[in-house]
Amino acid sequence: MSDNLEQTLQLYAILKKEFESPQPDLQKCGFYLAKLKISLSQMSLLLPEGEIPSPKELLIAREILEIGAYWSVRVKDIPSFERYIAQLHTYYSDYSSSLPPSPQMYPLIGLNLLRLLSQNRIAEFHTALENIEPEQLLENVYIKHPVHLEQCLMEGSYNKVWNSRAEVPAKEYLFFIDILMGTIRNEIASCSEKAYSSLPLADAATLLFFSGLQEVLNFASERGWSVNPTEKKIYFTTKDDNKVEIPSNSIIQHSLNYARELEQIV
C-alpha cells in the first residue's frame, strides 16, 4: 500500500509540474491522469467509502481530481469534466470537516454551474445552487458570475450576457461562455422572429452579435428568413394567427373522461 502511495505521489508531482508549465503538453497530462486514476482506485480513494483514509491521502486525491477537471476543460472534453466534478463533489461535501478548504473549490463549482447553464439544464442548475451557502451566492466572485448570468438569461437581456464575456473571473469560463453564446444566438433569433416584422441587415448583425454581414446572411438562410438585398432588410415569416384551430383530439378525450366519471357516480 505504501509504495503505491509513493508511486502516486511521484506521478502527481510530475503531473503538477507539467500542468503548471506555461505550455503544458495536454496529451501527456491526459496519460498521467489515467494512470493516477487507476492507482487512486486501487487505494479506494476514487470513491471513498468505509473507513476514512488519512487526510494526506484525501488531500492528494482531491488535488489530482481538481487538476483533472481543469485539464478536461482545456481539452474541451465535457463528459470527462462532468465525471471529475461528480467525484469531487463527495470530497467537497462529505469530507469538508476533515480537510482544509480547497482554493479551487469555488472556481470549479462556478465552472460547473456555467456548464449546466450552457447545456440549458436549468433544473439541475438550481438544485446545485441550493447546495451553496447563501452568503457565497452574493459575495464569491466565481459564484456570482453564473448566478448573474442566469438571471440575465431569464430576463432576456442578452447583451449583458455578451458583456459578461469580458468579465470572467477565470479563463476557463470563456470556454463555456462560447458555448452559451451559440445557445443564446438561437434564442435571440426566435425572439426576433416573433417580435419584429422586418429588420435592417446592419441592425440584425448587432442584435445577433455577428461581426460581419456574411455571417448574418448565412444565419438567415439557416433559419429560413427571407432577405431582401436591395432594401437590406430581413422579413420574418409571420404565422397566420387568425385561424384558431379547434383542438379536437383533446376535447374528445376530455369529454369521454367526463362521461366515464359521471357514469361511475352511484
Place this chain on the structure above:
Amino acid sequence: MVDKNSRKSTRNKKSAEEQPEQPQLPKRLTRSAAKKLEESKNKAPQPNEDIEMVVDNQDVEMSQADEVEDEVKKASEADALVLADLKQNFLLLERAVATIESRFTTRVLRTTASIRKRLNVDILVQAIKEAFPRDSADKSRLLSYLSKESGIMEIDPDENARDPASILPEIDLYLHLLVLIFLLDKQEYDKGILLANETIIKIKNTNRRTLDQLSARIYFYYSRVYELTRSLSEIRPILLAAQRTATLRHDDDSQATLINLLLRNYFHYNLYDQADKLVSKATFPETAGNNQQARYMYYLGRIKAIQLDYTLSHTHLLQAIRKAPQNTVTAGFQQAVYKLSIIVQLLMGEIPERSIFRQPVLRKPLIPYLHIVQAVRIGDLANFQETLAKYGNIFRSDKTYTLILRLRHNVIKTGIRMISLSYSRISLRDICLKLHLDSEEDAEYIVAKAIRDGVIDATLDHEKGFMKSKENVDIYSTNEPQIAFHQRISFCLNLHNDSVKAMRFPLNAHRKELASAEALRERERELAQEIAEGEMDEDDDVTDF
C-alpha cells in the same frame, strides 16, 4: 380547625414535584416551607398570650397550608387520572393484539397527545412498575432513565399491584415511547438518544404486525431527538435500512413515516437531488394516514419548486394543505406550506388571493410575503429589491430566499404586461425608464423575449425604436375558458374518487346482512307459498262452480 389526619396523609404521600402546569397561586409555598409549617404547628404548643395574633397567624398559615394541600390533592388527582388513562390504553393495546384490529392502536396513539402534557415522573414510574413483571431487565433500565428526576427510588413491594407474568411487546414499546417523549419534553437529549437507540434495536428484532403504528411513532421521535442534537446525518443509513425492511414487511405506516423522515433529513442538509432520487425510487404507500400524506406532499412540492416545475409543485402543495387537519394544532405546518405555495403561485404568474393572508393563524408570519406579493403585483422592481433587503433574514430562515430571487424576472414580466396593456405605442426609451432597466438595448431584448414567451401581444419596431401593442382578443373565443373549466372538473372528480376510496365499512357487517337476508328470503318464500296455496284453493273453489 384543620383536620390533622388529612395533614398527616399529605406528609406520607410520595414526594411529588410540583406540577409545572398547576395554576399559579398568588402565595405559593414550597414543599419544604409547608412541611416546616406543619411540623412547627405539631410540635410547638401555642402560648396562650398573644392568642389573637397567633390565631390570626394560624388562620393565615392554615389557609396557606390549605391551599398547598389542595394543590397537592389536585396534583394527585390529576396523576390518578393520567394513570387511569394509561391503564385504559394498555387494555386497548391488548385488545388490539387479540383482534388484530389497528383501530385500537390508533385510538391509543391519539390519546398520546393529551397524555403527553400531563405526564410526570411518578406516573411513569408507577405505570412501569405495574405493567412489567417483577424482575424484568427492561423495567430496571427504563426506570434508570427516569431515576434522576424522582426523589426516592424504593423498590416498593406493593402487593396490590398487578404482576403479570410477561409483558406484551406492544405495551413494552408503548412505555418506551412515553418515556422517550417525556425525556424530549424535558430536553434531556443525551438520555433520549440512548433510549432511542435501544428502542430501535428492539423494534428491529421483533416482527409483529400489531407493532407497526407504534414503531412508526418511535422512529419519528428517534429522528426528532437526533435532529435536536444536530447529528441527523448519523442516522441516515439506519433510516434507509429500516425503510427497506418496512417495505418488505408491507408495513405501510412505518414506510410512510420513514420516507418522510428521510426526506426531512435530506432537506435539512440541502441535498435536494438525493431527495429527488429517493422520491423517484421509493413508492409512497397509498394507505398511509393523512398526516403522513400531507407531509409527503409538502416535501414533493418543495422538490418540484426547486426544479422549476411550478404547476406540479402547486398541485402538491394544495393537496398538502387539504390533507392536513385544519385546526390550530397544525399551525406551524400550515404556515410553512402556505409560505411556499404563495411563492410558487407568484412564480407561476398568478397572484394569490388576499383572503389567504387574513386567516388568523397565518396573519403574522405571512406579513413579509404579503409585501412581496404587492411588489410583484405592481411590477415595481425597486420596491421588490427594497422588500427583499428588508425581510431577507426571514426568508433565509424559511429557506425560501433562493426562490424569491427568481421572482425578479416575474416582476419585470408583470411590469411589461402592465405597460403593454396601458399603452398602444411606447418608445423603448420610456420602457427603459419605467422599469428601471439599465439600457435601451436591455429593454429591447427583454421585450422581445417577453413577446416570444407570450406574455404580451405586441410588435417591435427597431428603426424607430418603439413597441406597438396589438388589439385585444376576445378571450371567450379562445381555449382559455375550457382549460379553466377542465381544471376544476378534474379536481372535483378526483375528490369524488378519493372519497369513495376512503369509505370504510366495519369488517363483518356484511355477514350480519347475509343472515338477515337469508331470514328475509325464508319469509318471502313462505309468503309466496301461502299465496300460491291460497290461490289454488280459490281456484279449486272456482272450478267447483
